[in-house]
Amino acid sequence: MNSRLRTLMRVAAVGTMVLLADATQAATITIGGGTPNASPDNTVTTWARSDQPAKNESDGIIFPGQLGNGHTLRGFIAFDLSAIPVGQVITSVTVVLYGDKVDTSSANDAGTLNLLDASVQPFTNDLTWETYDGTNAWTAVGGDFTGTLSSIVGIRSTDTVTDSAHTFASTTALIAAVQAAYDSSTDVRFGLDFDVNSAARNLVRFRGAQGNSDGTIAPSITIDYVPIPEPASVILLTMGGLCLIKGRRIN
Numbered sequence: 001m002n003s004r005l006r007t008l009m010r011v012a013a014v015g016t017m018v019l020l021a022d023a024t025q026a027a028t029i030t031i032g033g034g035t036p037n038a039s040p041d042n043t044v045t046t047w048a049r050s051d052q053p054a055k056n057e058s059d060g061i062i063f064p065g066q067l068g069n070g071h072t073l074r075g076f077i078a079f080d081l082s083a084i085p086v087g088q089v090i091t092s093v094t095v096v097l098y099g100d101k102v103d104t105s106s107a108n109d110a111g112t113l114n115l116l117d118a119s120v121q122p123f124t125n126d127l128t129w130e131t132y133d134g135t136n137a138w139t140a141v142g143g144d145f146t147g148t149l150s151s152i153v154g155i156r157s158t159d160t161v162t163d164s165a166h167t168f169a170s171t172t173a174l175i176a177a178v179q180a181a182y183d184s185s186t187d188v189r190f191g192l193d194f195d196v197n198s199a200a201r202n203l204v205r206f207r208g209a210q211g212n213s214d215g216t217i218a219p220s221i222t223i224d225y226v227p228i229p230e231p232a233s234v235i236l237l238t239m240g241g242l243c244l245i246k247g248r249r250i251n
Contacts, residue, residue, distance in 0.1 A: 025227050026091070031079045032209070032220030033096070043209035043218050044078040044187075050142040060208045061100050062219075064113065065157075065194040068201030074143040075192030075206070076118060079221045081182050090179040092224035095150070095168040095190065098217045099160035100205040106157035111196030113152040113204060115168045116145035117177050118189040145191035149174040155194075160204045163217060178223060188221070 032043040045062050048054075050072040062075035077095075095115060121144045138144055150168035159166070168174070181188035196202045209218045 026224065027226075028222060028224050029084060030220055030222045031081070031083065032218050043080075043220070045076065045208040045219060047073055047075045048138050048141075048143045049073055053138050053141050061205060062097075062192060062208050063100070063103065063203045063205040064192040065103075065106070065111075065203035066196065066199075066201065067203075068107075068199065072142060072193075073203065074145070076121065076143060077190045077192065077209075077219050078118075078187045080187050081178070081223075082185075084182060084223065084225060085227075087228050088182070088225040089228055090175050090182060090223060090225050092170045093174045093178045094170050094222045095174075096220045096222070097166045097168075097192075097206040098219070099162055099164035099166070100207050101162055102160060103157045103201075103203040103205050106202045107198060107200035108157050109196050109198040109200065109202050110154050110156050111194050111198075111202060111204075113155050113166070114148045114193045114195060115150045115174070116191035116193055117147050117149055117173075118143065118145050118191040119177065119181065120144045120146060121189050121191070143191050145193070147173065149177055149190070155204060157202060157204055160206060163207070166206070178221075 047062050047064070062077070064073055064075045066072045121138070150171045150173070152166055152168060155166065177190075178188050192206075194202065194204050207218055
């Protein structure tokens with residue numbers, strides 16, 4: 001192996017070390033949870049009926065499902081992402097809801113709880129505890145939601161006992177939605193839909209962001225992220241790869 005190739009491979013090693021150093025800066029943040037009505041929850045929740053385009057005012061509870069009279073309920077959750085440092089790449093996202101109580105009037109049929117993309121929802125207030133003053137409305141009955149980002153399959157009303165945790169797993173679609181909101185410097189917005197193959201009343205009740213006086217926990221989002229690699233690091237890694245390829249050819 002000639003001296004020039006040795007030098008290039010040393011440069012490649014340095015580049016790899018730089019990227020490994022960047023990887024050690026990976027971080028995790030949880031927004032929400034804890035006790036309601038206090039920072040750092042930074043969570044907003046509400047719900048809407050399929051027969052009422054205007055949003056409803058309850059922020060202490062969200063209960064997606066159907067009423068058994070042909071009307072459905074959907075939930076809405078928003079999280080403030082401003083605590084995440086600039087220049088990050090989102091690598092994993094999970095969302096957790098906590099049970100409020102069992103809806104004893106429900107038929108208790110199993111269904112799928114879907115976390116939906118609500119980025120199109122006309123939400124203009126800032127994320128404070130006084131959010132949702134009744135001035136904003138859904139433009140479509142049941143809420144303005146698009147694609148499914150993550151789902152919990154087989155959930156029933158009897159599963160939502162007080163403070164029971166229900167987790168939406170990280171998916172490519174969920175990560176992309178959070179990254180898009182983060183890149184746009186806006187809050188991330190989700191819809192909640194309980195899909196059950198039954199015409200009977202079936203509601204799943206979860207804790208909202210505020211309005212609870214008993215110290216119970218609010219919805220939360222946990223985000224893993226890493227810094228965007230420096231351009232020099234990317235160049236060094238590329239050079240390292242080329243050197244390794246060249247070295248193999250020489251050998």
